Amino acid sequence: MNWSQSLSRGPTSGRRTVNVLLTAVGTRRPRARQELILSQHEGNDVGLYQRTLKRPIHCAGVGLHSGAQVSLRINPAEVDAGISFVRTDPRGGGAVIPARWDHVVDTRLCTVIGNGRGINVGTVEHVMAALAGVGIDNAVIEIDGPEVPIMDGSSAPFVFLIECVGIKEQKARRKVLRLRRQIAVGDAGRRATLSPSAGSSFSFEIAFDSKVMTHRVGSLELVEGAFKEEVSRARTFGFLHEVEELRRNGLARGGSLDNAVVISGDAVINEGGLRYEDEFVRHKILDSVGDLYLAGHRIVGHFHGWRSGHHLNNQLLKAMFADAAAFELVEITQGNAAEEEWTAQPRRAAIA
Numbered sequence: 001m002n003w004s005q006s007l008s009r010g011p012t013s014g015r016r017t018v019n020v021l022l023t024a025v026g027t028r029r030p031r032a033r034q035e036l037i038l039s040q041h042e043g044n045d046v047g048l049y050q051r052t053l054k055r056p057i058h059c060a061g062v063g064l065h066s067g068a069q070v071s072l073r074i075n076p077a078e079v080d081a082g083i084s085f086v087r088t089d090p091r092g093g094g095a096v097i098p099a100r101w102d103h104v105v106d107t108r109l110c111t112v113i114g115n116g117r118g119i120n121v122g123t124v125e126h127v128m129a130a131l132a133g134v135g136i137d138n139a140v141i142e143i144d145g146p147e148v149p150i151m152d153g154s155s156a157p158f159v160f161l162i163e164c165v166g167i168k169e170q171k172a173r174r175k176v177l178r179l180r181r182q183i184a185v186g187d188a189g190r191r192a193t194l195s196p197s198a199g200s201s202f203s204f205e206i207a208f209d210s211k212v213m214t215h216r217v218g219s220l221e222l223v224e225g226a227f228k229e230e231v232s233r234a235r236t237f238g239f240l241h242e243v244e245e246l247r248r249n250g251l252a253r254g255g256s257l258d259n260a261v262v263i264s265g266d267a268v269i270n271e272g273g274l275r276y277e278d279e280f281v282r283h284k285i286l287d288s289v290g291d292l293y294l295a296g297h298r299i300v301g302h303f304h305g306w307r308s309g310h311h312l313n314n315q316l317l318k319a320m321f322a323d324a325a326a327f328e329l330v331e332i333t334q335g336n337a338a339e340e341e342w343t344a345q346p347r348r349a350a351i352a
Contacts, residue, residue: 053168085142095115101296211266234275
């Protein structure tokens with residue numbers, strides 16, 4: 001099934017800059033905007049309480065890099081469980097792998113997490129981005145192979161499936177990681193930073209030697225609905241001349257024009273072209289949302305990437321957690337829309 005046929009097509013923007021409004025709980029906003037975000041947690045609002053799925057959901061597909069056929073099931077989970085993967089195939093032996101930065105074992109073109117004993121799950125970033133984008137705190141993801149199915153190359157199929165079963169608000173306050181000072185990794189050619197901010201936001205810059213992938217800038221704040229509408233449908237991408245090398249290295253075995261945007265020279269060879277004029281930078285933002293959700297909680301701070309990728313995103317989280325003074329774990333305790341700022345009570349807790 002072509003998932004893009006089941007999902008509404010987002011607007012195609014002709015602007016060179018994406019400025020998408022998506023805000024996490026706790027953002028300083030004009031009062032009218034706060035009421036939209038925080039009042040009574042109506043509908044699919046991000047809310048102040050932890051959330052999980054109402055019922056399990058299932059999908060199946062091919063792994064982008066492994067080429068393996070994989071079945072995946074996302075299940076509800078208890079309060080404070082966080083996100084975890086369970087390998088249900090004989091090779092996996094029921095191994096449980098927490099979806100956390102300190103379980104990342106490979107970052108070549110995708111993010112791979114493992115249990116330290118050779119049992120891994122690859123390409124977790126798209127499903128993690130979907131969970132972050134719709135505000136799921138707790139879920140158990142059962143998978144019968146080594147890689148999350150690529151679906152159409154974006155997060156949209158996972159968002160669609162979650163919406164099909166619905167979201168359940170749980171009886172516990174949401175916890176977030178609040179940045180206290182800037183963290184930066186990289187060099188003159190590639191860089192990623194996290195900076196203190198009132199909300200959870202992302203910006204990204206790309207620059208490639210191709211006319212279809214010239215310098216682009218995108219920005220995103222995590223507010224209800226905008227991840228789905230503006231970012232979730234952006235697909236993974238690559239260059240045709242790199243395919244043979246990738247496959248020699250055991251990657252891109254399941255890649256096709258059905259699940260990736262492919263560039264040859266200065267042209268996109270996919271029938272139908274791009275979903276957005278700036279689809280490439282939107283996908284880099286999508287990847288960053290998924291990679292940073294491996295922190296274990298939503299980060300209240302601003303991420304900026306300059307030609308960065310999965311490796312630097314993971315290095316950034318390592319640098320943050322190595323500096324205990326750079327962040328604090330807080331529990332959201334107030335959602336009064338009339339207030340100009342959210343309030344949170346710091347909790348003295350070790351973050352494993």
